[in-house]
Amino acid sequence: EAGVAQSPRYKIIEKRQSVAFWCNPISGHATLYWYQQILGQGPKLLIQFQNNGVVDDSQLPKDRFSAERLKGVDSTLKIQPAKLEDSAVYLCASSLKAGGTHSEAETQYFGPGTRLLVL
Amino acid sequence: AQKITQTQPGMFVQEKEAVTLDCTYDTSDQSYGLFWYKQPSSGEMIFLIYQGSYDEQNATEGRYSLNFQKARKSANLVISASQLGDSAMYFCAMRHTGGGNKLTFGTGTQLKVEL
Numbered sequence: 097e098a099g100v101a102q103s104p105r106y107k108i109i110e111k112r113q114s115v116a117f118w119c120n121p122i123s124g125h126a127t128l129y130w131y132q133q134i135l136g137q138g139p140k141l142l143i144q145f146q147n148n149g150v151v152d153d154s155q156l157p158k159d160r161f162s163a164e165r166l167k168g169v170d171s172t173l174k175i176q177p178a179k180l181e182d183s184a185v186y187l188c189a190s191s192l193k194a195g196g197t198h199s200e201a202e203t204q205y206f207g208p209g210t211r212l213l214v215l
Numbered sequence: 216a217q218k219i220t221q222t223q224p225g226m227f228v229q230e231k232e233a234v235t236l237d238c239t240y241d242t243s244d245q246s247y248g249l250f251w252y253k254q255p256s257s258g259e260m261i262f263l264i265y266q267g268s269y270d271e272q273n274a275t276e277g278r279y280s281l282n283f284q285k286a287r288k289s290a291n292l293v294i295s296a297s298q299l300g301d302s303a304m305y306f307c308a309m310r311h312t313g314g315g316n317k318l319t320f321g322t323g324t325q326l327k328v329e330l
Contacts, residue, residue, distance in 0.1 A: 127316060136322070141318065144315050203250070203262055206252075208258055
């Protein structure tokens with residue numbers, strides 16, 4: 097079974113430029129997540145989708161970040177304009193479901209991440 | 216608010232020895248889930264093991280086991296028979312119950328396995 101795919105793996109941009117990341121979840125996984133991991137920290141959730149609807153975007157800086165999952169499968173995360181503090185690894189994850197019970201069906205599987213450096 | 220604390224920024228262990236990575240958590244929820252992930256230098260987060268708060272037995276997955284002490288709010292990861300390939304960053308995480316499936320991560324422990 098193929099894992100979560102992300103591209104690009106690395107990106108270097110200058111501040112105020114825009115950048116987009118792509119994620120394709122594990123086949124059949126209804127729930128998709130984007131996390132930001134700053135160096136030396138654990139990942140922080142930016143946005144969670146259930147199919148093509150947003151479940152949680154409370155920590156997404158909406159003035160510059162946007163994300164979509166139009167057909168309920170793959171997703172893009174965009175930053176426009178980028179700031180120096182956006183330098184981080186952007187991780188995409190997916191899970192079979194995100195119901196109210198705790199079970200292994202809610203386990204999140206991560207992609208390889210995109211390392212972004214903003215100069 | 217939920218919080219995960221990992222107090223060991225770095226750990227060393229000899230190959231073939233066992234090692235325990237500490238994790239404590241804070242939550243007012245009665246029902247929650249705890250996870251451990253491994254992050255090699257390549258960057259991918261690899262799922263290792265899961266423990267539900269109502270599970271009566273400690274979770275085990277191959278060489279990984281989770282020492283779950285609910286009253287102490289601790290969920291330590293035990294790696295038996297360490298291998299060189301176990302050298303990586305290890306994160307403890309807790310699943311929120313308030314809608315969605317949000318994970319809160321600790322700051323991680325860098326494990327180095329030595330010959």
